[in-house]
Amino acid sequence: MSVNFQVNGKPAQANAETDTPLLWVLRDELGMTGTKFGCGAALCGACTVHVNGEAVRSCQTPVSAVAGKKVATVEGLSKDNTHPLQVAWIKHDVPQCGYCQSGQLMSASALLAKNKNPSDTDIDNAMSGNVCRCGTYPRIRAAIKDAAAMMRKA
Known part of the structure; x- marks a missing residue:
């Protein structure tokens, strides 16, 4: 079909x-x-x-x-890593093994499309379904906050 x-x-x-x-x-x-x-x-x-x-x-x-x-x-997201989330991901050295990162980025971008200034709780709730075996959750949260700030300024 x-x-x-x-x-x-x-x-x-x-x-x-x-x-x-x-x-x-x-x-x-x-x-x-x-x-x-x-x-x-x-x-x-x-x-x-x-x-x-x-x-x-x-x-x-x-x-x-x-x-x-x-x-x-x-x-x-972008062809040249210029999306605010990609910029923030690089800045905060979020990926270690990198395997979960595409899913993390897509969940984060869905969050930021609806909430331009998410709290820690908003981020934790939006990202709770994404597992990072390397445990980079604090860096993920920081990167999302940075990306949100970049998007608010744009």
Whole structure:
């Protein structure tokens, strides 16, 4: 079956079974390998993308659920690491192993799209579904606060 949708503002078409996880369509069919497979059960957040502006776990989202919708992946933040979150991530040396970072960035960007001045509690709640095995949570929080400040000034 063919499913039409947008990825990072461009038309996309998936030729997959309707129950195929969006994660595999993004990675295997469309070459968007920034989105990572972590647990396959929507528990770790490594596969987080946006569907119509909402953070979702692509490992558990069937491709049929995005028909006619807008999907954003980590590749869509910026091509040259100039998005405020990417700038702040680098400034605060957030990644260690880096595996969870695309999901962390996408959850953080969904938060900042709705809340330009998040408190620690807002950040903790928004990021609670993203697991970082390296434990860089304090740096993630600091980077989100920095990015929010940059976005408020822009």
